[in-house]
Amino acid sequence: MSPIRLPPPVVIPESQSTVDVYIIDTTSFMSGFPASTFVEPLVPGFDTINVGSYAFLIKHNGSKPSKYDTVLFDLGVRKDWENLPETFVAGIKGSGCNINVETDVASILRDNGQDLNSVGGIIWSHWHFDHAGDPQTFPSSTDLIVGPGFKQGVMPGWPTAKDSHVNETAWQGRELVEIDFSGEAGLDIGKFQAYDFYGDGSFYLLSSPGHAVGHMSALARTTANPPSFMLLGGDIAHHCGEFRPSPYTPLPEMISPNPLGHTLSACPGRLFLSIHPWKDPERPFFDPTTEPGWHLEASIAKESIDKLIEADAYDNIFPVMAHDMTLGDTVDLYPKKANDWMSKRWKEETRWGFCGEFTPLYEETGAKKGNPAALEGHHEVRDSAQDPKVASIVHMEYTDADKKAILHDLTLK
Helix, strand or coil: CCCCCCCCCCCCCCCCCCEEEEEEEEEEEEEEEEHHHCEECECCCCCEEEEEEEEEEEEECCCCCCHHHEEEECCCCCCCHHHCCHHHHHHHHHHCCEEEECCCHHHHHHHCCCCHHHCCEEECCCCCHHHHCCHHHCCCCCEEEECCCHHHHCCCCECCCCCCCCEHHHCCCCCEEECCCCCCCEEEECCEEEEECCCCCCEEEEECCCCCCCCEEEEEEEEECCEEEEEEEECCCCCHHHCCCCCCCCCCCEECCCCCCCCCCCEECHHHHCCCCCCCCCCCCCEECCCCCCCCCHHHHHHHHHHHHHHHCCCCEEEEECCCHHHCCCCCCCCCCCHHHCCCCHHHHHCCHHHHHHCHHHHCCCCCCCCHHHHHCCCCCCCCCCCCCECCCCCCCCCHHHHHHHHHHHHHC
């Protein structure tokens, strides 16, 4: 494996100001969505997207009170999702996809003692149904904050525009604020255009276009000494395999924790390299799909992901994607704070967890998840000749050296 390359500098202005970040399980769950409408090429066994959706509560620790001292970043899916625009609901019901929502973010906050009147703003990473929620569940004093181009490119909503997929009730009766990244509060962080939301370096909005009109991510300073940041991705990537591995974060020779869930603590990286579409340990598994799907402009979405790849190379920046369900067993969810993620090693613990979503490949051969006997097997499934959008698979088995390395790692644990 070639030496790890140093990433370009990601310059973030120094600051002692921070925000408290809470990761909210919105109780949304979406299943049966074709993976081919999000990413390409397909890895065998990863044919459908079955995910939840995270939202984030942000509390500013500034010395001067502000309307936006408490804001939300995204809302997940609205509980009464069948009240979404008629054309969208008909499309979902006719596609075989499923949506289930137990409750809404407003109720989750209220049940944990949060006064909804204190929520000054709802920041939409973008306007898609699985992020927009229902702002009407919040007081009219809560502003709706959107990305550039929203007013021109998305409005009017449904029902004024019969073919719109966003309810115009979301912004009716409340202030609609569109972020201008070229304005006075604008700057660059790495290759991202950024907006200093509080003006003190504690919380930045990042322009991350491509997936949808006005798509934004965010960068929250979670600790000041040492500096650490959580990058709230929204849908800059739908799967961590879109930005990992990379030249700066290559697929390791041994992956620990073991993403396959075996009793052994690690597994060889080459097990996943064998199913990698390009067999390249320094290239992500996926790109945004160029086929008809959920992306506005796939090439622009890829440019945003390339910027994310550089940020992800730094150990003190923790990217959290809205639909990364591999985080759930590791991170603390609301009402607990997530600021101590670096000292708790969440990034290290979850970095390669997404590879575990490829386990159906091995189960096709009879090797069961968590079964050490799978060490003896080899795995051969359909190849690209059968489906040109599916990556090929080669013979793979654990060698004696692999087993020794795993057992050595286990003793270190």
